[in-house]
Amino acid sequence: MTKPKPVAGITRRATVAGALAGALALPAARAFAAATPRPARKPNILYIMADDMGYADVSCYGRREYRTPAIDALAAQGLRFTSAYANSAVCTATRVALITGRYQYRLPVGLEEPLAGRRNVGLPTDHPTLPSLLAKAGYRTSLVGKWHLGSLPDFDPLKSGYAHFWGIRSGAVDYFSHKGSDGKPDLWDGATAVDQAGYLTDLLGDRAIAEIGAGAKEGRPWFLSLHFTAPHWPWETPEDQAESARLGARKDPEALMHFDGGTAATYAAMVQRLDLQIGRILAALKASGQEDDTIVVFTSDNGGERFSDTGPFTGRKTELLEGGLRIPAIVRWPGVTRAGATSDAQIITMDWLPTFVAAAGAAPDAAHASDGIDIAPAIAGGTLPERTLFWRYRNHDQQAARRGRWKYLKINSNTFLFDVVADPQERANLKEREPGIFHDLASAWSAWDRTMLPLDPQSYTHGFTGKELADHYGVGD
Numbered sequence: 001m002t003k004p005k006p007v008a009g010i011t012r013r014a015t016v017a018g019a020l021a022g023a024l025a026l027p028a029a030r031a032f033a034a035a036t037p038r039p040a041r042k043p044n045i046l047y048i049m050a051d052d053m054g055y056a057d058v059s060c061y062g063r064r065e066y067r068t069p070a071i072d073a074l075a076a077q078g079l080r081f082t083s084a085y086a087n088s089a090v091c092t093a094t095r096v097a098l099i100t101g102r103y104q105y106r107l108p109v110g111l112e113e114p115l116a117g118r119r120n121v122g123l124p125t126d127h128p129t130l131p132s133l134l135a136k137a138g139y140r141t142s143l144v145g146k147w148h149l150g151s152l153p154d155f156d157p158l159k160s161g162y163a164h165f166w167g168i169r170s171g172a173v174d175y176f177s178h179k180g181s182d183g184k185p186d187l188w189d190g191a192t193a194v195d196q197a198g199y200l201t202d203l204l205g206d207r208a209i210a211e212i213g214a215g216a217k218e219g220r221p222w223f224l225s226l227h228f229t230a231p232h233w234p235w236e237t238p239e240d241q242a243e244s245a246r247l248g249a250r251k252d253p254e255a256l257m258h259f260d261g262g263t264a265a266t267y268a269a270m271v272q273r274l275d276l277q278i279g280r281i282l283a284a285l286k287a288s289g290q291e292d293d294t295i296v297v298f299t300s301d302n303g304g305e306r307f308s309d310t311g312p313f314t315g316r317k318t319e320l321l322e323g324g325l326r327i328p329a330i331v332r333w334p335g336v337t338r339a340g341a342t343s344d345a346q347i348i349t350m351d352w353l354p355t356f357v358a359a360a361g362a363a364p365d366a367a368h369a370s371d372g373i374d375i376a377p378a379i380a381g382g383t384l385p386e387r388t389l390f391w392r393y394r395n396h397d398q399q400a401a402r403r404g405r406w407k408y409l410k411i412n413s414n415t416f417l418f419d420v421v422a423d424p425q426e427r428a429n430l431k432e433r434e435p436g437i438f439h440d441l442a443s444a445w446s447a448w449d450r451t452m453l454p455l456d457p458q459s460y461t462h463g464f465t466g467k468e469l470a471d472h473y474g475v476g477d
Helices: 024-033 069-077 092-099 130-136 200-218 241-249 264-287 351-358 435-449
Strands: 044-050 081-087 141-145 165-166 224-228 294-301 326-332 341-343 386-394 398-403 406-411 414-419
Touching: 024 130, 044 264, 069 264, 069 326, 081 092, 092 130, 092 351, 130 224, 130 351, 130 398, 141 200, 165 351, 165 386, 241 398, 264 294, 294 351, 386 435, 398 435, 406 435, 414 435
Parallel strands: 044 224, 044 294, 081 341, 141 165, 141 224
Antiparallel strands: 081 326, 294 326, 386 398, 398 406, 406 414
8 A cells, every 4th residue: 555645734643732711710611712713604514423533543643654645634724623532432432422511420320431232321312412502593413323311212412402303323333234233124204214225434424415405405504413434333335245245144133343354455455445435525515605604524433443553642432531531533624724734622523513503603501501611712823711521431440530731540440640742652751750740630530520420330331451452451341
């Protein structure tokens, strides 16, 4: 494979620092946000989320083995965040934070890491959501792709603010048969099962283009949350029907995870197909005459998995090391972003709700205040006041907090303090050299944790062991 030329102005070990916005500085953040220029017309919002994509899995973030021209072009036209975080190291929990704008640990479904087999757990239908708040402001709301926030009949995108849904309800399906881990088909148009041949990434691209066209015809602002399943396993390219058949014949609920499958080339083809569909979607947006009226965001739900490139970081999905949490995040906001800009402001998934709600001129829900903030100041090229971001993950009793350049981390009984700006690989434990900072962050984490729901011993939590991944030798169940 021909190696791509280096991307101008981008290095794989770019500086990753920045001021943060926090609870004590929220008044200043709101004042700054109020001064941020915004288009007079309510903007359309196209939010694109990849699944299990590592920080450096697209070439504008450092991938050398292949190119992602559509995503790179989006970054060249807008702003690229270098310190964007997922709310969790797995998908369900992050999606709870996205749709509620709150720490996922405030809801029982957010304690699932990820949701797996508990049919009585899901996103409460009476909880205000990003699509429901936008719908109240006159928006057409659609979800295309992955839901993974609860099963029928109790939980459904159409009961949580989306007027239109086309996609899958579970965490993953085969790209060709569209069957989940239980062997049952899982592709839906609203509440109606869909039997349609095709590679899922392509089908989601087609549907997103149709939704953009439908929004143009209605003549009112729209919100499209496009949640691709790529590059999540199973490891299947558009040419891998034979692998799909092999997995389908195994009759094993864990077959789709196939630890005996995948290669770096397969993963590259999956990401490049995702990029191709994003290119088609952005071209359709432009052809529809709506490009200048639409905020476009591209990001991931958590850090990368087996074949991902997590950039200068260590760790992966299910881990609170930077590789499990740091994600790509690109914004193109006509009239607000500057072409080719970067920002080292530290942002997190739950920030998108208050940002989009403010951009739409919608009203937040006073009874369910967001834990995130409006990050429009950073999107416009400014800074954000300092805040502390918090995480926890039940597998291996993980805890983490980041404030400025410092990160507190706990894994089982081991505790750490890292300067993740100078040491993005999290190698030098500075807790003895900086005891005041270490104890301050550890205490802040404990105080924050007391405001969240307690851990649920019945909830599912996923992690990798030495049996599954050789680089996790010594890690048992």
